[in-house]
Amino acid sequence: GAVVSQHPSWVICKSGTSVKIECRSLDFQATTMFWYRQFPKQSLMLMATSNEGSKATYEQGVEKDKFLINHASLTLSTLTVTSAHPEDSSFYICSARPHSGRAGETQYFGPGTRLLVL
Amino acid sequence: GNSVTQMEGPVTLSEEAFLTINCTYTATGYPSLFWYVQYPGEGLQLLLKATKADDKGSNKGFEATYRKETTSFHLEKGSVQVSDSAVYFCALPNSGYALNFGKGTSLLVTP
Numbered sequence: 001g002a003v004v005s006q007h008p009s010w011v012i013c014k015s016g017t018s019v020k021i022e023c024r025s026l027d028f029q030a031t032t033m034f035w036y037r038q039f040p041k042q043s044l045m046l047m048a049t050s051n052e053g054s055k056a057t058y059e060q061g062v063e064k065d066k067f068l069i070n071h072a073s074l075t076l077s078t079l080t081v082t083s084a085h086p087e088d089s090s091f092y093i094c095s096a097r098p099h100s101g102r103a104g105e106t107q108y109f110g111p112g113t114r115l116l117v118l
Numbered sequence: 119g120n121s122v123t124q125m126e127g128p129v130t131l132s133e134e135a136f137l138t139i140n141c142t143y144t145a146t147g148y149p150s151l152f153w154y155v156q157y158p159g160e161g162l163q164l165l166l167k168a169t170k171a172d173d174k175g176s177n178k179g180f181e182a183t184y185r186k187e188t189t190s191f192h193l194e195k196g197s198v199q200v201s202d203s204a205v206y207f208c209a210l211p212n213s214g215y216a217l218n219f220g221k222g223t224s225l226l227v228t229p
Binding site for chain 2 (some may be wrong): 006032034041042043044046049054057093095097106108109110111112
């Protein structure tokens with residue numbers, strides 16, 4: 001149980017285009033989903049917290065107009081990288097916190113989406 | 119805010135050697151502590167966790183004990199295998215329940 005999927009797993013796009021990444025909790029409901037970004041050989045950095053039915057909360061330094069987050073249901077959150085540029089190339093990972101989770105409850109991570117902007 | 123500091127690698131060991139990866143934390147209260155593993159080209163997998171002081175998390179031969187007196191959660195394994203080669207992250211939740219990760223420790227186990 002507790003599986004989180006991401007789609008696509010790999011995407012290559014041209015500079016200036018927009019890319020949408022989906023994060024789904026397959027067998028549980030997630031009130032909260034998190035989006036992280038990982039550059040090569042570095043740690044994961046939290047980009048934003050996505051709450052179902054409300055606006056996402058972005059970390060300092062993350063442009064909300066560039067990284068659009070929508071959490072339309074308890075099982076789906078999407079991250080859209082708008083007008084992507086080569087510096088947006090990275091590994092994007094989502095995680096989902098179960099609806100019934102108390103503070104510190106295990107989060108479940110998706111397999112990640114590798115974005116390459118040419 | 120809550121944070122973790124873990125030893126930086128890379129760590130290179132021979133198969134069957136003993137592994138220790140140090141992790142210390144700074145936190146308000148006593149949050150759960152986690153170790154995640156990332157195999158090459160993959161996402162994160164939860165390796166083990168401990169939810170309160172003196173708890174020992176264990177999985178696949180790995181262990182870590184939540185020690186509040188030393189604010190540590192060191193990862194250990196008695197005999198590593200080549201298949202353990204990966205990057206290991208220590209983590210703890212922040213006030214918003216997202217996880218704060220250490221910088222990661224790369225482990226390479228050679229035959």
